[in-house]
Amino acid sequence: MSGNWSIVQLAPPPPNSSQFPPLSDWEAPSFTRAAQFRVGATALLFLFAAASNLALLASVWRGRGRRLASHLRPLILSLAAADLIMTFVAMPLDAAWNVTVQWYAGDALCKLLCFLKLFAMHASAFILVVISLDRQHAILHPLDALNAHQRNRRMLLLAWSLSLLLASPQLFIFRAIRADVADFIQCATHGSFSRRWQETVYNMFHFITLYVVPLLVMSCCYSRILLHIHLQHRRNTAGESYLRRSGTDIIPKARMKTLKMTLVIVLSFVVCWTPYYLLGVWYWFQPAVLRATPEYVHHFLFVFGNLNTCCDPVIYGFYTPSFRADLAACCRRRRRRGETRDAAVPSPDRLGPHSGEHQAQHATNNQEGD
Template sequence: MPGNLSSPYPGNSSEAWQAPSFTRAAQFRVGATMLLFSFAAVSNLAVLFSVAQGGGRRLSPRFRPLILSLALADLMMTFVVMPLDAVWNVTVQWYAGDVLCKLLCFLKLFAMHASAFILVAISLDRHAAILYPLSSLDSQRRNKRMLLVAWSASLLLASPQVLQFIFRTIKAGNADFTQCVTHGSFRQRWQETLYNMFHFVTLYVMPLLVMIFCYARIMLEINRQMKKNKAAGDSCLRRSGTDQIPKARLKTLKMTIIIVASFVICWTPYYLLGIWYWFHPQMLRETPEYVNHILFLFGHLNTCSDPVIYGLYTPSFRADLASCWRRCSPDSPRTPDQSEPSQEGTGPEQEQ
């Protein structure tokens, strides 16, 4: 396992050490990682361009910083975690020195925390938008504060990776093999397991619980309003002056639910594998190597799925891409109103 990247956080082992090699399964992992990297880079940069340039005049002011931050977090995962994983599997051992060992492990954990915490901020925003619609007057300021907390907490929780006693470069026995690991950084196995479990809670358990709480309350509120409308003779939620949940807001809610579901589906197998490894290190010998690689690649799919989901639910994103294509293509005819979306009130950009 180059860099022990096939488990969330590497651990110490009393097993007889064997130098890893660039196996066929690792070669497949590198090839698949580079394909995912290419797609994630192009799609997330497109979202970033759309939100920062075109989306500024159509996307809801309260929602724009959230999507912008999510795209930035996904780009950090794309340009830090994916290339690091691919190169580390190719070289097998670590050649970049102690400083880069700490820095890249810090950036990896920072990107993973940021992605999870921004999804929490998005969930809290949807919770406030549905349950407390009158609070939307102050929502833009509140979202900026939540994003500041999300990025600051990610920075704080990832900062221990740069300390001397966690990740460092060591040589394996008398062999000419250097690796960036935590081996020997903790006196007892349980100390490292406790450290890993702490990050498991902050990276996955705590964000998941907050998101479940938010969307459970949202579903209960929607169900309550549907029963209320049904009792009044309405068969569905209508977009009118008396509706508390406008149509565009419901569409934004559907988009965020799918984004959160993608996070849970993609990363749950990876973290379960990590827990199994922390408490049962022998699992590396019992589990086929390709299983470890596939589960880690499955986690990368989350970075690719976010821009796809956003594009499917945001007409202005597709309009911005079409406008960019027309500007880049000299033979493409242009009309004055081509850059404006034709769908009004059908996407999250029209939410009030």
């Protein structure tokens, strides 16, 4: 999909948009090879993200993941839920829209799906912020663990509420637009902004709330954590006494392991989405760059951003033995069911050397009798 870049999508431009050439020079977008690559890659990511995030959700909700600390479980469940919304809304929408090129789902679904897509993107970013704040408090104030559960619940409620609020304008600015001359329908923002700078301000606002603010907060949290660990290490080497679980650990091993896991999850978010957002900002201020940049670059960057929904359960599984144990138990159950089904169907060898002939003769007699 090429044309009108927004923080939410790369959608084909409406032919009567003032940002693009006149209708006589405008050509309807097509399902190009680059778009086909995007659809294929998105389909693979969808399958992996759906399976892995559902497995993570099941493990934390009903499996061995229930052993997590009570204040950590809601964080992981919320992160998996946000990734699943991205998986089941954003990915199928993007793939189908690239195949059809224009919009066939009507005005109501245009508004709803664009709203849900931005809602999921905000939720993923804000929940990572909540996780970072939780880790900061756990490391800097280890004796205040009793209030962690209620504090995290309040922060998660705020994160989901802000996501709903910030995504709600999508319900008003997106709509299905028909270009009668070109016989082309598109879900776009055309006509919602009287000036181009207004749309640029809108996109920049979401860029700041989706990427800049979360990145600054997360960077601040982990910088304070690393500084705290460094100071603790210096005190340890200087021989100063302080509270710790063992004689060699500055921070309890379980807490340090969780810290490493959340830090890697945050880094995956930054690595996956930074190129896409930077290209978007470049386009908002220099629209000609979209035509100068090869089409496959746009598609690749968006697919690379969606890779983030697959990274979270993989990282969680790498750092959490309980999740790996649940997956292994699930595989063993499926293998046993397969072996049970195979055992329930007798093979010709078990029925004797002439069983095949007897069965054939019996079937022939039945047919003759009928």
